[in-house]
Amino acid sequence: MFGRWKYRHVAVSLAWMRPYVSRIRHLSLQGSLCELPVGVFDALETLEFTDVDLKETDFPDNGFGATPLLRRLVFTQAFVQLPFLSLFKLTDLRLNTGEEDPISESVLLRFLSRCNALVTLYVSCIIKDDIDAYGEGEDAIPFDRWEDGKISMLHLTSLTVGLFDQTFWLLSYLVLPVLSCLTIDSATGWSQAIYRSFLYQSSPPLRTLVLQGSLMREDAFLDLLRHTPSLVHVTVTNSIHITSTLIEGMAWGADDATLGIGPCLETMHIEDSHWCTAADTEWLCNGAITEMISSRDSSGNPAVLVENSQTESTEGSWCAYFLLIGAPSSTGLFNIV
Numbered sequence: 001m002f003g004r005w006k007y008r009h010v011a012v013s014l015a016w017m018r019p020y021v022s023r024i025r026h027l028s029l030q031g032s033l034c035e036l037p038v039g040v041f042d043a044l045e046t047l048e049f050t051d052v053d054l055k056e057t058d059f060p061d062n063g064f065g066a067t068p069l070l071r072r073l074v075f076t077q078a079f080v081q082l083p084f085l086s087l088f089k090l091t092d093l094r095l096n097t098g099e100e101d102p103i104s105e106s107v108l109l110r111f112l113s114r115c116n117a118l119v120t121l122y123v124s125c126i127i128k129d130d131i132d133a134y135g136e137g138e139d140a141i142p143f144d145r146w147e148d149g150k151i152s153m154l155h156l157t158s159l160t161v162g163l164f165d166q167t168f169w170l171l172s173y174l175v176l177p178v179l180s181c182l183t184i185d186s187a188t189g190w191s192q193a194i195y196r197s198f199l200y201q202s203s204p205p206l207r208t209l210v211l212q213g214s215l216m217r218e219d220a221f222l223d224l225l226r227h228t229p230s231l232v233h234v235t236v237t238n239s240i241h242i243t244s245t246l247i248e249g250m251a252w253g254a255d256d257a258t259l260g261i262g263p264c265l266e267t268m269h270i271e272d273s274h275w276c277t278a279a280d281t282e283w284l285c286n287g288a289i290t291e292m293i294s295s296r297d298s299s300g301n302p303a304v305l306v307e308n309s310q311t312e313s314t315e316g317s318w319c320a321y322f323l324l325i326g327a328p329s330s331t332g333l334f335n336i337v
Helices: 015-023 105-113 164-171 192-202 218-227 244-249 278-285 288-295
Strands: 002-012 026-033 046-053 072-076 092-104 120-128 158-162 181-185 208-212 233-237 267-271 320-323 333-336
Touching: 092 105, 105 120, 120 164, 158 164, 164 192, 192 218, 218 244, 244 288
Parallel strands: 002 026, 026 046, 046 072, 072 092, 092 120, 120 158, 158 181, 181 208, 208 233, 233 267, 267 333
Antiparallel strands: 320 333
């Protein structure tokens, strides 16, 4: 059974839902509510809150807290603190509040520390300092004064973080030993020190990395690849400028005793909308990319330029696919946009 209720402007009561709560598997709430539905949600698996206003709500002691099967929890536009929710079996959490509803540091960390079974986590919001937050009780005390300062998520395989200047602040608290896919969206700056510390604490088997809008220098990107040799797929959008220094840094030297940067790399997609002139791309047309790829193939086979049929060319852009020979799976793709 699917329960859904939307209402704007006027706070509404959900008392009518009480006879059905034990049968609802998916529940989506939106708008101003004067109360939460009361009852034991024995079958509830998915709970979604979209721009929900519960500021005047008195939470029942024996009401909404019984959600033993809850697996997926979504907050959109507004975060609602529901301390009585059963989170110990939660596997999928999506927190996307944007800029309208900032969350204090300790509130977010304490909430995440209750989600020990997470497999997928998406966090995109504005974080405010605890000193700027107001309130009483444990929410007024910084997280690391209560806990050991770390949050271990032993089952998390996919993490997406979009916290702007607080992205690396969150990473500094997380220990994710099985993380295989990491997406960093709209981070302000890049902290090599925190990223290295995160890798040291977690030793994650990262296979997929997606960077979007996190501007970094070429040496920082090369350092990232050097310290994450398990990477298989890398996608970078407007995070680094494509330069000859970057491409040369990815080449393997003929005298190297061991494999160079990215020994497991199979596919790489780099998009840089800031360069599009003929001068910018001249060195590419002279074979810099193919030379780099050829250097990564122990057989000595030359890289081959392949027509890019998957990406539409637009005025002022330069796109090409190259066979990435030398990857463990025989061939891969190197895409520049």
